[in-house]
Amino acid sequence: MNSAVEFICDSCGAHIDLRQQVNLCPHCGGLLEVAYDPKIMRRSASLMTDYRRESIWRYRDLFPPVSPCNIVSLGEGGTPLIKSRHLGPSLGIENLYFKNDTLMPTGSFKDRGFSLAISYAKEIGVKRGLTYSSGNAGASFSAYSARTGFPGLILVEYLASDTKKSMILLYGAKAAILDFENFDEISAMLDGAVQQLGCYMFVNFINPVRHEAMKTYAYEIFGELGRVPDYSFHPVGTGGGLWGTWKGYNELLTMGVTDRLPHMVGVQPEAVCWLKQAIDSGAEEGQIYGDSRKTIAQSISGNSPLHGGKRLIQCVRESEGMAMGVSDEEIMEAMRDLGREGIGAEPSSAAGVAAFKQAVQAGKIRSTDTVVCVITGTALKQPDVVRRVAAMPEKTVHADVNSLSEALEYFQMG
Numbered sequence: 001m002n003s004a005v006e007f008i009c010d011s012c013g014a015h016i017d018l019r020q021q022v023n024l025c026p027h028c029g030g031l032l033e034v035a036y037d038p039k040i041m042r043r044s045a046s047l048m049t050d051y052r053r054e055s056i057w058r059y060r061d062l063f064p065p066v067s068p069c070n071i072v073s074l075g076e077g078g079t080p081l082i083k084s085r086h087l088g089p090s091l092g093i094e095n096l097y098f099k100n101d102t103l104m105p106t107g108s109f110k111d112r113g114f115s116l117a118i119s120y121a122k123e124i125g126v127k128r129g130l131t132y133s134s135g136n137a138g139a140s141f142s143a144y145s146a147r148t149g150f151p152g153l154i155l156v157e158y159l160a161s162d163t164k165k166s167m168i169l170l171y172g173a174k175a176a177i178l179d180f181e182n183f184d185e186i187s188a189m190l191d192g193a194v195q196q197l198g199c200y201m202f203v204n205f206i207n208p209v210r211h212e213a214m215k216t217y218a219y220e221i222f223g224e225l226g227r228v229p230d231y232s233f234h235p236v237g238t239g240g241g242l243w244g245t246w247k248g249y250n251e252l253l254t255m256g257v258t259d260r261l262p263h264m265v266g267v268q269p270e271a272v273c274w275l276k277q278a279i280d281s282g283a284e285e286g287q288i289y290g291d292s293r294k295t296i297a298q299s300i301s302g303n304s305p306l307h308g309g310k311r312l313i314q315c316v317r318e319s320e321g322m323a324m325g326v327s328d329e330e331i332m333e334a335m336r337d338l339g340r341e342g343i344g345a346e347p348s349s350a351a352g353v354a355a356f357k358q359a360v361q362a363g364k365i366r367s368t369d370t371v372v373c374v375i376t377g378t379a380l381k382q383p384d385v386v387r388r389v390a391a392m393p394e395k396t397v398h399a400d401v402n403s404l405s406e407a408l409e410y411f412q413m414g
Helices: 038-049 056-062 110-123 136-148 162-170 183-195 210-225 240-255 274-281 306-318 328-340 347-361 383-390 401-410
Strands: 004-009 032-036 081-083 095-100 129-133 152-157 174-178 231-235 263-269 322-326 370-375
Touching: 032 038, 038 056, 038 210, 038 240, 056 110, 056 210, 081 210, 095 210, 110 136, 110 210, 129 136, 129 183, 136 152, 136 162, 152 162, 162 174, 183 306, 210 240, 210 370, 231 240, 231 347, 240 263, 240 306, 263 274, 263 306, 263 347, 274 306, 274 322, 322 328, 322 347, 328 347, 328 383, 347 370
Parallel strands: 095 370, 129 152, 152 174, 231 263, 231 370, 263 322
Antiparallel strands: 004 032, 081 095
């Protein structure tokens, strides 16, 4: 039933066997994409129309093939799609939903990708790996590699919170702090690690299968809604979530379970919004823009794209979507909005909600539209920002009834 056929290079069109231990195209250094057999894919249509909340491995026939003995899973995927009770109605949008990936095993959406990527690496005989991370990916790689005894090295940005750095080590990984001036340096280093040092890489897109797991966003959202949303908002770092979700929606079209696609919205901090700059200027590739140190949204603070960001630009344009930039002030307000919905989100995760509000206020979202904002990571990843956003209790109550009575009156709850 597995429908995966081969890798195809974005740049030169080369066809590469799925069993090869490759990252970039061995012919030209381009990005590789997994191609599938449409006829076999259609046999999986019932998975979409008969939805059950399960792990991403429910959809294993729509991934590159992995034997059951090599699957490394911690229960990732199947997170709830929560309808807004406060923010949406307050803005006149009745069908606003939050895809709550703060509930993933390591607290972020990265678990989808690393469950698949490490499982597939085991399947094809990879013995060790390397990844770069702004924090969340490192924790996920560390957890999944620890679970299966897969050795790897994690290079974590110096900008990452101390909490994120410590979480990586909590799972027992080998890690080093990565110093750099701009993201172009990181991109060149990663390409060199693959092409000159022969490292097997787990970074989005350089690893050709990690983003395949993000297709499950489309599968799960469609399964719960029973339809494709009008808009899908995603925070964008390297962009695997945005691209993978778009690919998943296109596969739903191929399988014949829908006849429409959503508008995809890529969201970055305005301090580093290279994708918005590229879309607004009509460019074919993104360029370095801004300063990664100028935003609290650490997980999406990269100021230049991997391999020109061509896939993300293609996604936004093909879907007739949007690329948006949001300020730190808008992000913090969105964190408060999500808190009132019962969701504790880190700054990067709240960026999509900030962009949604901006889009509504600009008249780009209609009252009848169905909108999904993907919430990618828990607030516990950046507790220092949570303290800035939510402060501390101002009232002290002594352990006696009179003091409690005064507190109830103070809070107008008497």
